[in-house]
Amino acid sequence: MPVAGDPVFDLGHHGDVEVEPGMVDLAVNVRSGPMPDWLAEPIAASLGDLARYPDQTTARRAVAERHGRDPDEVLLTAGAAQAFVLLARAVPARRPVVVHPQFTEPEAALRAAGHEVTRAVLPAPFALDPDRVPEDADLVLVGNPTNPTSVLHPAADIEKLARPGRVLVVDEAFADTTPGEPESLAARRDVAGLVVLRSLTKTWGLAGLRIGYLLAAPELVSRLAAVQPLWPVSTPALAAATACATHQAVAEEQRIATALADDRAHLVRRLRELPQVTLGAEPASSFVLLRLPRAEQVRRSLRLRGYAVRRGDTFPGLGAEWIRVAVRDRATSDAFVSVLRDVLEVV
Numbered sequence: 001m002p003v004a005g006d007p008v009f010d011l012g013h014h015g016d017v018e019v020e021p022g023m024v025d026l027a028v029n030v031r032s033g034p035m036p037d038w039l040a041e042p043i044a045a046s047l048g049d050l051a052r053y054p055d056q057t058t059a060r061r062a063v064a065e066r067h068g069r070d071p072d073e074v075l076l077t078a079g080a081a082q083a084f085v086l087l088a089r090a091v092p093a094r095r096p097v098v099v100h101p102q103f104t105e106p107e108a109a110l111r112a113a114g115h116e117v118t119r120a121v122l123p124a125p126f127a128l129d130p131d132r133v134p135e136d137a138d139l140v141l142v143g144n145p146t147n148p149t150s151v152l153h154p155a156a157d158i159e160k161l162a163r164p165g166r167v168l169v170v171d172e173a174f175a176d177t178t179p180g181e182p183e184s185l186a187a188r189r190d191v192a193g194l195v196v197l198r199s200l201t202k203t204w205g206l207a208g209l210r211i212g213y214l215l216a217a218p219e220l221v222s223r224l225a226a227v228q229p230l231w232p233v234s235t236p237a238l239a240a241a242t243a244c245a246t247h248q249a250v251a252e253e254q255r256i257a258t259a260l261a262d263d264r265a266h267l268v269r270r271l272r273e274l275p276q277v278t279l280g281a282e283p284a285s286s287f288v289l290l291r292l293p294r295a296e297q298v299r300r301s302l303r304l305r306g307y308a309v310r311r312g313d314t315f316p317g318l319g320a321e322w323i324r325v326a327v328r329d330r331a332t333s334d335a336f337v338s339v340l341r342d343v344l345e346v347v
C-alpha cells in the first residue's frame with residue numbers, strides 16, 4: 001500500500017505479497033526449516049495458559065540476561081515492527097533521519113505519525129558514511145546488518161552517529177544471522193540515546209507469532225512503553241522470547257549463522273558465474289542484493305518459472321535494476337541460478 005507523501009517508493013510493499021502458493025520463496029528472509037523442540041514445546045505448552053493475561057516478567061528477565069542488560073532496559077514488542085510505531089509516537093523528533101536503503105517500515109511509521117522524514121541515502125556499495133547524516137538530526141534510524149543491502153556496518157561507524165540529545169535506533173533484526181554478532185551494539189550502555197531493535201522472526205521462523213524487543217536506557221524504555229497498547233505480546237510469544245534467550249538457543253543461533261555463511265558463499269560463487277549480474281555489496285546476512293539488466297522482466301520471468309524474488313524498486317536509494325534474493329540451501333540456490341541463467345538469456 002503506498003504511504004501518504006511518497007509517490008515514488010511504495011514503502012508499504014513487503015516481500016510476502018510476492019510469494020504465491022507453490023513458489024520457491026526467495027522474497028522473504030525468514031528461515032524455513034523445522035522448529036526445534038526446545039522452542040516448539042514451550043510455545044505449545046503456553047496454550048494451556050491462555051485464560052490468563054500475559055505476564056512479561058520471565059521473558060523480560062531472560063532477554064535482559066541474554067544481552068547482559070537489566071530487565072528495565074528491555075521492552076518486549078509484537079515484532080520489531082511495533083517498535084518503529086512506538087518510536088514514531090514517543091520520540092518528539094524535529095528532524096528524524098532514516099539511513100537508506102533500508103527496511104521501509106521505519107520511514108512509513110514516522111510518516112504515519114506525522115513526521116517529516118529526511119533520507120540519508122548511501123550509494124552502492126552502501127557503506128555507512130556518518131557524514132551523510134545531518135548534524136541536527138535528533139532521531140536517526142539505521143539497520144545492521146541492513147535489509148536489503150545485506151551490508152554489515154562496523155559498530156564503530158554506527159557509534160559515530162550517537163550524539164547527546166539524539167535518539168539513535170539500530171535495527172538489528174538480522175544481527176543473529178552474523179556468527180558471533182561482531183558488530184552488535186545490543187549490550188552497550190555507553191552509547192548516548194541508543195535503542196537496539198531485535199527480532200525473533202527471522203532465524204527462528206516466527207513471523208506469524210509477532211515477537212521482538214528493544215534494548216535502551218530505562219528512561220527511554222519507559223517512554224516507549226507508555227505508548228504501547230495494553231498486553232502487546234501474547235503468552236505464546238512470551239514463551240518464545242524466553243526460550244530463544246537461553247544459552248542453548250544462542251549456541252544454536254550461532255551454528256545456524258555459520259551454516260548460513262557457507263550457503264551464502266555458495267550462492268555468491270554461483271551468481272558470480274553470471275556476467276550480467278553484479279552484487280550490490282559484500283553480503284553478510286541471509287539475503288543478497290543483485291543488480292542486473294531488465295530486472296523487472298527478469299523478476300516476472302522468474303515468477304513464471306516458480307521463483308519469487310524481492311523487487312528492489314520500492315526501496316529508497318535503489319531502483320528497478322535491483323532484486324533481493326534470500327539465501328537458501330545449496331540445492332535451492334543451484335536450481336535458482338540455473339533458472340536465472342536461462343531467464344537472462346531470453347529477456
Ligand SMILES: Cc1ncc(COP(=O)(O)O)c(C=O)c1O
Pocket residue numbers: 078079080081082103143146147171173174198199200201207211212
Ligand atoms: C530489517 C527489518 N527490521 C524489522 C523487521 C520487522 O520484523 P518483525 O517481524 O520482528 O516485526 C523486518 C521484517 O522484514 C526487517 O526486514
